[in-house]
Amino acid sequence: MFPRALSDSRAFDIAQAMLDGFNRHYQLFTEANAAAKARFEAGDWHGQQRAQRERIEFYDMRVDEGAERLQREFNAGELSMDTWQQVKLHYIGLLVNHHQPELAETFFNSVTTKILHRSYFNNDFIFVRPAVSTEYIENDEPASLPTYRAYYPVRDSLRDTWVRIVNNFQLQRPFEDLDRDVDHLLSAVLTQLGDFKARANFQVQVLSSLFYRNKGAYIVGKVINGFYELPFAVPILHTPQGLLTIDAVLFGEDELQMLFSFARAYFMVNMEVPSAYVQFLRSMMPRKPRSEIYSAIGLHKQGKNLFYRDFLYHLRHSSDRFRIAPGIKGMVMLVFDLPSFPFVFKVIKDFYPPQKDTTREQIKSKYLLVKQHDRVGRMADTLEYSNVAFPRARFEEELIEELKHFCPSLIEEDGDSFVLRHLYIERRMVPLNIYLQDATREQIERAVVEYGNAIKDLVAANIFPGDMLWKNFGVTRNGKIVFYDYDEIEYLTECNFRRVPEARNEEEEMSGEVWYRVGPKDVFPETFGPFLLGNPSVREVFMKHHGDLLDAGFWQGHKERILAGHVHDVFPYEASKRFKNQRRLREAQAAAASLVQERQAPQEAPSNN
Numbered sequence: 274m275f276p277r278a279l280s281d282s283r284a285f286d287i288a289q290a291m292l293d294g295f296n297r298h299y300q301l302f303t304e305a306n307a308a309a310k311a312r313f314e315a316g317d318w319h320g321q322q323r324a325q326r327e328r329i330e331f332y333d334m335r336v337d338e339g340a341e342r343l344q345r346e347f348n349a350g351e352l353s354m355d356t357w358q359q360v361k362l363h364y365i366g367l368l369v370n371h372h373q374p375e376l377a378e379t380f381f382n383s384v385t386t387k388i389l390h391r392s393y394f395n396n397d398f399i400f401v402r403p404a405v406s407t408e409y410i411e412n413d414e415p416a417s418l419p420t421y422r423a424y425y426p427v428r429d430s431l432r433d434t435w436v437r438i439v440n441n442f443q444l445q446r447p448f449e450d451l452d453r454d455v456d457h458l459l460s461a462v463l464t465q466l467g468d469f470k471a472r473a474n475f476q477v478q479v480l481s482s483l484f485y486r487n488k489g490a491y492i493v494g495k496v497i498n499g500f501y502e503l504p505f506a507v508p509i510l511h512t513p514q515g516l517l518t519i520d521a522v523l524f525g526e527d528e529l530q531m532l533f534s535f536a537r538a539y540f541m542v543n544m545e546v547p548s549a550y551v552q553f554l555r556s557m558m559p560r561k562p563r564s565e566i567y568s569a570i571g572l573h574k575q576g577k578n579l580f581y582r583d584f585l586y587h588l589r590h591s592s593d594r595f596r597i598a599p600g601i602k603g604m605v606m607l608v609f610d611l612p613s614f615p616f617v618f619k620v621i622k623d624f625y626p627p628q629k630d631t632t633r634e635q636i637k638s639k640y641l642l643v644k645q646h647d648r649v650g651r652m653a654d655t656l657e658y659s660n661v662a663f664p665r666a667r668f669e670e671e672l673i674e675e676l677k678h679f680c681p682s683l684i685e686e687d688g689d690s691f692v693l694r695h696l697y698i699e700r701r702m703v704p705l706n707i708y709l710q711d712a713t714r715e716q717i718e719r720a721v722v723e724y725g726n727a728i729k730d731l732v733a734a735n736i737f738p739g740d741m742l743w744k745n746f747g748v749t750r751n752g753k754i755v756f757y758d759y760d761e762i763e764y765l766t767e768c769n770f771r772r773v774p775e776a777r778n779e780e781e782e783m784s785g786e787v788w789y790r791v792g793p794k795d796v797f798p799e800t801f802g803p804f805l806l807g808n809p810s811v812r813e814v815f816m817k818h819h820g821d822l823l824d825a826g827f828w829q830g831h832k833e834r835i836l837a838g839h840v841h842d843v844f845p846y847e848a849s850k851r852f853k854n855q856r857r858l859r860e861a862q863a864a865a866a867s868l869v870q871e872r873q874a875p876q877e878a879p880s881n882n
């Protein structure tokens with residue numbers, strides 16, 4: 274029943290205390306993002322990575338604080354349901370002019386669901402649906418930055434406009450050669466626009482904050498001309514000499530999707546109205562769910578909330594059944610999916626075979642490590658949920674049997690619902706072992722090269738995947754190879770890469786068993802071959818491109834570089850997109866052309882005479 278009167282005077286104070294908790298969260302979140310600029314300018318890469326990692330924890334800390342405060346000051350666990358409804362109504366009132374109402378609603382849900390029983394998780398008490406609109410929110414404070422700036426060049430002033438766009442960010446470090454970079458940029462933009470005629474609305478819109486991640490800062494925006502819109506992102510990096518340079522320009526939905534991929538770390542963006550950023554980004558990547566956009570800009574709890582809403586909506590509009598995921602079953606994870614929905618659900622089993630010497634806590638800590646680490650485009654992001662209720666009737670019997678057998682401690686049957694106490698959700702990919710089965714020779718070649726590249730990217734990011742079997746990697750929609758089996762992951766710097774020692778006698782040599790001593794963190798790369806390279810065509814490609822992965826020296830060398838403080842470069846775009854490489858290519862082509870001319874010149878000379 275909807276309360277006719279807001280009669281409980283505590284309800285307002287509770288709502289206000291809840292909102293104070295959220296505001297504190299967003300203030301700390303904003304401070305961390307705002308500081309990314311100074312870290313980028315100073316080249317403090319370790320600091321940037323640390324801040325990215327620490328920021329992920331902020332939300333849960335503030336939710337815990339909020340729930341504690343409500344218990345302490347208002348004995349929240351004992352409040353009547355009528356009072357809780359009033360709290361929600363007051364809270365809605367407090368959000369009317371708020372700049373992040375959707376995030377504050379999610380925060381309300383996170384705090385209240387810690388206090389209330391599951392049976393109250395409905396729209397009377399929590400925000401199952403949003404109550405406050407995020408449309409047209411503006412920050413009207415005089416010193417505030419707009420969400421985006423619009424520039425109105427005419428054809429001839431386009432170059433000046435790009436210089437102004439870059440300079441408006443006021444980066445406190447000089448560019449190596451901004452004129453040269455803007456020439457590249459402009460020529461790339463003009464190539465994209467083709468032989469265009471500037472329409473009345475011709476403009477460049479640029480989001481006001483740079484997007485920071487690792488060693489890069491990105492300008493993000495779109496060129497608009499008539500009905501045509503060209504989304505772009507411009508990465509700014511440091512040169513080896515510590516000067517700034519524009520490294521490339523990315524255009525269009527596909528290239529932006531790569532930049533904002535679920536397999537990369539979240540950006541740091543200084544924004545007062547995040548929903549406006551999301552709306553802008555969505556206009557550039559209409560196929561990317563809003564949940565993933567929120568996550569990509571560091572608001573991963575909002576992403577998680579929106580994902581869950583999308584999931585419930587999908588369930589209501591589909592009729593297929595959850596099934597065991599195709600592929601080789603996991604030893605520590607039970608994985609299932611819903612064919613009509615492009616995600617998988619992963620539950621940690623209660624027991625594992627003897628070769629898996631691990632525990633639930635250890636596995637969770639590995640998944641957390643991946644969440645906090647730079648995923649370098651090679652590790653899928655996971656959403657972690659507790660107490661998710663599924664309609665039992667939508668489960669295949671075989672899956673229910675497996676869940677009951679492998680995960681009894683995590684299941685609760687509640688009427689028609691099947692509640693899973695803990696699970697991870699991640700993007701569904703085609704497991705690489707399945708992909709290779711039906712692949713053409715060309716596809717095999719591309720996949721094996723990409724697989725090796727994936728491992729090398731992980732290595733550069735200080736990750737040893739542990740179990741490198743094909744089945745632990747997936748192929749994404751655009752053919753990228755991504756790792757998803759995290760239970761054996763280690764920091765490279767904590768592993769000890771060794772060569773297999775020489776056998777001391779014939780007995781040792783002929784032994785089928787491991788006869789040498791192996792420490793818990795010892796890894797013998799030369800022993801990977803027999804597990805990976807049974808298929809001759811795979812072997813041939815692998816050895817041609819990635820034979821170094823079987824050499825302990827390769828791994829040890831990277832480990833030493835990382836220990837010496839080196840922070841790898843990660844490029845979320847092809848090397849051929851880099852202006853530097855394009856310049857080199859042009860120079861090489863010009864040199865080759867003049868060589869040809871020189872060679873031809875003496876032969877041609879006599880005929881001219």
Ligand SMILES: Nc1ncnc2c1ncn2[C@@H]1O[C@H](COP(=O)(O)OP(=O)(O)OP(=O)(O)O)[C@@H](O)[C@H]1O
Nearest residue numbers: 599600601603604605606608700701702704744758
């Ligand atoms: N994101 C995904 N997309 C598609 N299939 C997946 C995904 N994640 C897992 N799977 C399927 O589930 C299987 C088991 O998953 P996973 O490798 O995570 O479990 P595990 O128990 O850690 O495995 P292992 O026994 O190798 O340690 C995979 O081999 C694959 O077939």
